Amino acid sequence: MPSIRIMTDSTADLSPELLQAHGVRVVPLLVQFGEETYHDGVDMDTGRLFQMVTERNQLPKTASPGPGLFRSHFEEATADGSQVLYISISAKFSAALQNARIAAADFPGQVHVFDSRNLSTGIGLQVLHACDLVRQGKSVEEILADLETYQAGVRSSFVVDTMEYLHKGGRCSGVAALVGTLLKIRPVISVVDGGMIVAAKVRGPRKKALDWMLERFAEDAAQGRVRPERVFVTSPDSPHEDAPYMVAEIRRILPEVQEVLVTRAGAVIGSHCGPGTIGILYATR
Structure with missing residues (x-):
């Protein structure tokens, strides 16, 4: 049975230590100040963000990366035959879910996309629960079915x-x-x-x-x-x-x-x- 890799986006707000401990991969969402684009958790954190908002007296816009970036993340994660379960920020908050699904169509049966219907560590809870289930030897189908119930709580x-x-x-x-x-x-x-x-x-x-x-x-x-x-x-x-x-x-x-x-x-x-x-x-x- 191929291994299962859990993936999420930067809005899950999991610490680097938690991500490393559980082997979770992250797709950074985007923060845009005018023509300047930054990657959440890579070259932009909240300390820098709040300083820039104060200096410029304006809020940035936030955006999802396009399907192409998701595709590259999926390609890397599945290169050894692994399956990927990507747990996304709620579709009501971002286009990340839609873009991930477009990219996942190129990996039929190998990349699975799940709408957390949440944000921040409300996503993180679901990500870590999925990691628990992977360690228990559950299949992707079993994990997805379990997450449907877990998510509601x-x-x-x-x-x-x-x-x-x-x-x-x-x-x-x-x-x-x-x-x-x-x-x-x-x-x-x-x-x-x-x-x-x-x-x-x-x-x-x-x-x-x-x-x-x-x-x-x-x-x-x-x-x-x-x-x-x-x-x-x-x-x-x-x-x-x-x-x-x-x-x-x-x-x-x-x-x-x-x-x-x-x-x-x-x-x-x-x-x-x-x-x-x-x-x-x-x-x-």
Whole structure:
């Protein structure tokens, strides 16, 4: 039986250490400032991104690489006869899935493309779960069937600290951004059905918004729904000042959790959420 290689894109926000440990290959998405194009996680990270946004007073555009680049990644990964499972950012957020499928058509039965219907480490959870299944000796068909169920249980929520990026990115009006700032309203963004929704608008100290997310986690944990293998705390900031509090609370709520992984979001995700954002991402059953 040929080996199975798991591949994803840079929006999965997995650390270099995790990628290396699990043998995951990454296709970088693109960040564009005017005529300048950068590769997420290669020559652009969130530190540089936020500095450029401040200096230029504009947000970059983000884009998927074309089918040709996906094809070259697939060619390299399948050269020894291996099968490839590419787990993509949600089709509602990027053309990556569509472009990957176009490229995969040149590798019938060898390259398989799966829509995570998520973003950031909401994708990362599915990628690492697929790696677990590969180690268990599952076939590609078995992994795809399992991921369909696993995917539906992934919970991804983020507290957005500043409304500036949402405003500049056209995701809220100037009035809404101003009112939100003046009233200290902190939106909690969640991923539902492959898209983003405002799950809550928490007014007051930042900790109230963090606790809102942790309360949802605690509700799932109390019902025995949280899968204990791993929970992610993800932010475009490194380190994020609230990460230790989030990790400690997660371990208090779910003592049997095997790993609480703190990761840094990449430039594509950071360009949409802005600095200060922090999220909790986990899988339920």
